[in-house]
Amino acid sequence: MPNDDLKAIVQLLENLLIIEFWRGGLSQAEIGKRLGMAAGSVNKILKGVNRKILTKSDKE
Secondary structure: HHHHHHHHHHHHHHHHHHHHHHHHOOOOOHHHHHHHHOHHHHHHHOOOOOOOHHHHHHHH
């Protein structure tokens, strides 16, 4: 059970890293190269994620 928890944490951290790389301006292909994964996998993770971080002032 603890091993499954660690795997889930690692996956969430990897997803966060992908989002931050993308928001930092890297292409999906470059992110895939850096993390050793297919660009299609990166694309699936980024579906529905805004590149720009929305703030309260953006909504007004």
